[in-house]
Amino acid sequence: MRLDKYLADMDFGSRKEVKQLIKNKQVAVNSEIVTSDKFQVKEQEDSVTLEGDEVVYQKYFYYLLNKPAGVITATVDDFEATVLDIFSDQDFRSDLFPVGRLDKDTEGLLVITNDGALSHRLLSPKRHVEKEYLATVDGIMTSADIGLFSNGLKIDGGEVCLPAKLKIDQVDEANNVSTIRLVLHEGKFHQVKRMAHAVGKEVMYLKRIRMGHLYLDEQLDLGSYRELTEDEVKLLESK
Structure with a gap:
């Protein structure tokens, strides 16, 4: 792999910007300063440093986010806070994106990654990957x-x-409220809300708790995120 691509993949700037870093003698490979952006790097074998700090190559990144209400499922927006605004400067990458979407007022499990192939598999209508929701309905x-x-x-x-x-977890007849779980195999626009409306009920609270074989981490605070473990990535890839 070319050295400039290696650094650009690790989000140290555009190809043009990292070429300048290399030209300025800020990059070393195996402790030797390299000034050619075309220098070939063995990403799993060579040691690359930028200004003395090691740059470990990682192609794909996977995060589990417990989405709070009030933020939109998008990468950037001029007016609304997005799920990527939750990420720290250290973890943010320009190529990260959410897998699928949750409504602005919906909470819960959202996978954030830069792995387009995995996203396609999870969202493909032909695969019917299950999504499970917890809802309170009027x-x-x-x-x-x-x-x-x-x-x-x-x-x-x-x-x-x-x-x-549809599973009914609890019914509160005095307050005319039900707590339900719903497993879907597709992702129509506002689907849970529209399905509840079709049977004369209205969703008051909605949270996604599962995608495929991956469950929301109950220890993950609302509005927080963490990297997926290798086993969790395998769970996603298994469906």
């Missing part, structure tokens, strides 16, 4: 609703949803 969910969801519910606009698994 209204009493019933066994009849479970049947409607499992058969494939028609929502507004005439759209028909794929069969979904």
